[in-house]
Amino acid sequence: xxxxxxxxxxxxxxxxxxxxxxxxxxxxxxxxxxxxxxxxxxxxxxxxxxxxxxxxxxxxxxxxxxxxxxxxxxxxxxxxxxxxxxxxxxxxxxxxxxxxxxxxxxxxxxxxxxxxxxxxxxxxxxxxxxxxxxxxxxxxxxxxxxxxxxxxxxxxxxxxxxxxxxxxxxxxxxxxxxxxxxxxxxxxxxxxxxxxxx
Amino acid sequence: xxxxxxxxxxxxxxxxxxxxxxxxxxxxxxxxxxxxxxxxxxxxxxxxxxxxxxxxxxxxxxxxxxxxxxxxxxxxxxxxxxxxxxxxxxxxxxxxxxxxxxxxxxxxxxxxxxxxxxxxxxxxxxxxxxxxxxxxxxxx
Numbered sequence: 001x002x003x004x005x006x007x008x009x010x011x012x013x014x015x016x017x018x019x020x021x022x023x024x025x026x027x028x029x030x031x032x033x034x035x036x037x038x039x040x041x042x043x044x045x046x047x048x049x050x051x052x053x054x055x056x057x058x059x060x061x062x063x064x065x066x067x068x069x070x071x072x073x074x075x076x077x078x079x080x081x082x083x084x085x086x087x088x089x090x091x092x093x094x095x096x097x098x099x100x101x102x103x104x105x106x107x108x109x110x111x112x113x114x115x116x117x118x119x120x121x122x123x124x125x126x127x128x129x130x131x132x133x134x135x136x137x138x139x140x141x142x143x144x145x146x147x148x149x150x151x152x153x154x155x156x157x158x159x160x161x162x163x164x165x166x167x168x169x170x171x172x173x174x175x176x177x178x179x180x181x182x183x184x185x186x187x188x189x190x191x192x193x194x195x196x197x198x
Numbered sequence: 199x200x201x202x203x204x205x206x207x208x209x210x211x212x213x214x215x216x217x218x219x220x221x222x223x224x225x226x227x228x229x230x231x232x233x234x235x236x237x238x239x240x241x242x243x244x245x246x247x248x249x250x251x252x253x254x255x256x257x258x259x260x261x262x263x264x265x266x267x268x269x270x271x272x273x274x275x276x277x278x279x280x281x282x283x284x285x286x287x288x289x290x291x292x293x294x295x296x297x298x299x300x301x302x303x304x305x306x307x308x309x310x311x312x313x314x315x316x317x318x319x320x321x322x323x324x325x326x327x328x329x330x331x332x333x334x335x336x337x338x
Contacts, residue, residue, distance in 0.1 A: 134205065
């Protein structure tokens, strides 16, 4: 009986070094590793699947072109997220009022989420809201936020990043992150007052 | 509010999206390689424009005659040479005066040659250099 050799997953630093030496398969691994997370970041900012796909392709293309300039002063994670955030904000500034939301279908697990049950029925069966209704309202509320506020809500509330990581990605102080979150939550509370718990 | 917003994490891309993402990335990279750069595009446009451009039969003769006429005009309008007079005028515009000049006697009798202190002397100049044009071309 032979013991199955498990190849340990390469860390980002090693993959970056291999890419810088000209190994394109190393970058492929980085794409596979980062695309789901960056998809979420860009998607929750744009609320459009097609725009997200195009933007994400451009983000990875830009990262590949400039990876030789990556000196490791920050982590690759921070670097990639910074590229994604900057490109998305630039895109949103250009897109401006031309918005055609194309929302992805929520995962069916949402219906079992206690927060979803609490938010939609809130103990009152007459006030039941469907998944799509809730999704529509959440997206509308997110789109009302400024780009700077939307990005902090996406990273903190949806993706669960700590304040310190967000401040590194955005290049602002932690205080600024907290302040933006405070104002964004206040605005979201106004937009989503019907889901407020009693 | 935080909990309600967190529900957005359930919004997922279509099934199999991430599997196809890398394939699309490779496809786009290859397409980008085939796409000509801006400089190449401009070069190509310029060369095609030049190939379409037909030179009239008498254009070369016309261009040659224009060049000859321009040469004659330029040669006739030779730049004026500066004369020594011009130099003297330019130097005299900023005269140099030497204050409290006391002549020194080389003889023994100092009182015979010493001038009163209020005596004035017209300024005199000594040019150290000769004009370059006076130099012999073969002097080393």
